[in-house]
Amino acid sequence: MDQASPSGDELLRVLTAMASPHRLRIIAALAEGRTYVSQLARQLQMNRPLLYMHLQRLEAAGLVTGVLETARDGSSVKYFELVPFALELTPEAVIAAVRSLGAEQAETDGPAPGAPETGGSRRDTSK
Amino acid sequence: MDQASPSGDELLRVLTAMASPHRLRIIAALAEGRTYVSQLARQLQMNRPLLYMHLQRLEAAGLVTGVLETARDGSSVKYFELVPFALELTPEAVIAAVRSLGAEQAETDGPAPGAPETGGSRRDTSK
DNA sequence: CGGGGGTGTCAGTCTCTTCTGACAGGGGGT
């Protein structure tokens, strides 16, 4: 179910999601089986609200899924589970991703007609 | 040249390096051929010092390399080149990486005897 | 000699993320 070539924004979301030691640890912990929030908080020794935030970020990136299971005894427990993923990080993948990156995109090689000075190397032409 | 299984910190550095739209764009631009800083700054329409910072980050992650080439006419131009990379992002890779992550690491499943309360959910036990 | 292009670096903002403590609840055992 993994997307072979995610959109630029998609890839970016996944990357920012993984770019954190805490979140990597969460993924690793979750890879060994599903757990619920408080339990995981104890395992990783981190604040629950904090863990919550990280989990949401991971979920937004589609790396984990959380379901609120209401046990037969009525107590609610939110179990988180790892979504198996496998994406290959290569220059080609990046190129493809950049193509569909949010908002405007700079040309690879263009004169950029109306574009003003980009560099800051001018001594003081205008001033 | 690609390391099959980078250390935790290594992977983390690469991930944080890629987790930026600007840096992705830089990689994409650099994938089409080497360029020097000012040139690239014009292409991507960004400030040179800013681009510089991003390039350094990418270089620190080992994704690009920069060489200061002194042309025959004496002018110095710093060319940046993309280092071909290919790393697979999977739960297993993350597990392996977390194992060798900097500093302390939380156990996957331990009672943590002397560990105090982690969550902040207590109503007001102490107060 | 005055542009014009290039590199390198710095101090300062400014915005986003991370992190904490506290609060709101829901439900169950003793």
Add this chain to the structure above:
DNA sequence: ACCCCCTGTCAGAAGAGACTGACACCCCCG
């Protein structure tokens, strides 16, 4: 009743990162 374990959310402090303008210097061409 009290105590325990769980979820969900929030305001605000603290920190890291992104970004800017200006400055230092180099060399060549007219």
